[in-house]
Amino acid sequence: MSTRAAAGTTRQQTRRPIPAPLDLTFSAMASHVTLRVIEPGPTAPRALAAARAVFERVEAACTRFNPDSALMRANGDGAAWHRVPEECYLAVAEAARAHLETGGLFDPRVLDTLVALGYDRTLPFRSGAVRLTSADGRPDRRATGSAAPWRPDLDPKTLAIRLGANRIDLGGIGKGLAVRLAARALSGAGRAHLIEAGGDCYVDGDGPKGEGWQIGVEDPTGGSQPVAVLRIRDTGCATSSVRVRSWQVDGEAVHHLIDPRTGRSAQGGLRSVTVLDRDPAFAEVWSKALLIVGRERIAAVAASRELAALWVDDSRQVTASTKMAPSVIWEAHDAE
Numbered sequence: 371m372s373t374r375a376a377a378g379t380t381r382q383q384t385r386r387p388i389p390a391p392l393d394l395t396f397s398a399m400a401s402h403v404t405l406r407v408i409e410p411g412p413t414a415p416r417a418l419a420a421a422r423a424v425f426e427r428v429e430a431a432c433t434r435f436n437p438d439s440a441l442m443r444a445n446g447d448g449a450a451w452h453r454v455p456e457e458c459y460l461a462v463a464e465a466a467r468a469h470l471e472t473g474g475l476f477d478p479r480v481l482d483t484l485v486a487l488g489y490d491r492t493l494p495f496r497s498g499a500v501r502l503t504s505a506d507g508r509p510d511r512r513a514t515g516s517a518a519p520w521r522p523d524l525d526p527k528t529l530a531i532r533l534g535a536n537r538i539d540l541g542g543i544g545k546g547l548a549v550r551l552a553a554r555a556l557s558g559a560g561r562a563h564l565i566e567a568g569g570d571c572y573v574d575g576d577g578p579k580g581e582g583w584q585i586g587v588e589d590p591t592g593g594s595q596p597v598a599v600l601r602i603r604d605t606g607c608a609t610s611s612v613r614v615r616s617w618q619v620d621g622e623a624v625h626h627l628i629d630p631r632t633g634r635s636a637q638g639g640l641r642s643v644t645v646l647d648r649d650p651a652f653a654e655v656w657s658k659a660l661l662i663v664g665r666e667r668i669a670a671v672a673a674s675r676e677l678a679a680l681w682v683d684d685s686r687q688v689t690a691s692t693k694m695a696p697s698v699i700w701e702a703h704d705a706e
Contacts, residue, residue: 391578392560394418398425399433399545401568405552407560408578417559421552424457425567428551431458432544434481445481445537451523451530459529461540461547462522468543468655469520475659477630478538479520487624487635489615545570546608546654553606553650569609569657572650576603584699588613590641590682597688598644598680598701606650610657611642629662638664639684646678646697 392410396403405421407414431440431454440454441461454462468476484490523532549565553572556563562575564583573583582603586596590613600607612635615626629636643661647653656677660668665683669691672679678694688701 392418394422396422396425398422399429399541399548399567401545401570403567404564405556406564407556408563408575409561411558411560414559417556420555421565424551424555425548427455428457428461428544428548431455432461432540434539434541441538441540444531444533448533448535448537451525451532453528453530456529457544457547457551458540459524459526459531461544462531462533462538463524463526464547464651464655465538465540465543466520466522466524468652468659472655472659474519474630475662476543476655477520478540478543479536480628480630481537481539483628483633484539484626487619489626542610542654542658543651546606546651549606549650569611570606570650570654571608572606573602574604587644587680587682588642589686589702591686595702597682597686598690599699600644600646600680600697601699602646602697605646605648606653607644607646608650608653608657609642609644610654610661612636612661613641627658627661636662636664638662638666638668640665640668641682641684641686643668643682644680644694646694 389410392407392414394405403425405418407418433439434442436442440452440458444452444454465478469478520534520536522534545567549567549570549572552565553574556565556574562577565572571585573585577583582601585600585602585607587598587600587609588611589595589597590611592613610627612625612627618624624635627636628634638661640661643657645653645657645660647656656675656679660671660677660679660681663671668679668681669689672691676693677691678697679691680688680694680698682688690698690701
């Protein structure tokens, strides 16, 4: 054996093995959360703990199911100023920005409508098996956000907010914000990382095999196979679906995605909308706004806003915007 060959063999024998991915799973914000770091470095365990703490802080500050949360205290007296944790302040500020950017299609002033529909408790809404009567909750037919724009008062110096007359729900944008902040906590923890929380996720780097992350888009009609598969990197991905948290009130099918123009569950002919953006909170906002826009206008709005969007309509037809198309590596072609 030559000296060169022997040296090469020694280097091969002493090459360090690639560390296994490091995972952390837990429940937060009514979602199953998965954090994964590929080829983790020495700081990965601490980064994972910090990312989990982000979800816990956002949930504690922004939940509407705890009357003592910062959000619900502010909701309790909308005419007064309230100093809140940074996570709550950021969520309200992001919600106000999203309300303006979407022309009011994203409107957090839906809490009273959701409560009137019976969504004021922890129930297995995802199964669709919950059936309420007028004694439990009655749909509120009043529009929740179209009367006037929502302009909460914000004081960044003191982290104080004044919400106004209508109570708000921060569930969706709060989760998008948590994913954004958790992604920052995981930065540099390994070669790549993933954050997945219900319909919201963020992927960093080239994924486990160096070819990008493959993300399946759930079939909103209940099928076990995805309707599309995306290959993405360094971006957020959010899906809003009428399959999740749907139930019946007095025999009427309802869901949690409220159209602020009508005060009722959105009925625009769409089952789900997926949006990509480097900011997962932005993706979350537009996935909801586009679903509310409905089947007839979604293509035009997605094009005008240059949004990477994919949607599934009531016939299970899958459509991708021009900006989304390069990320779609597979999609279902039939509507059966």
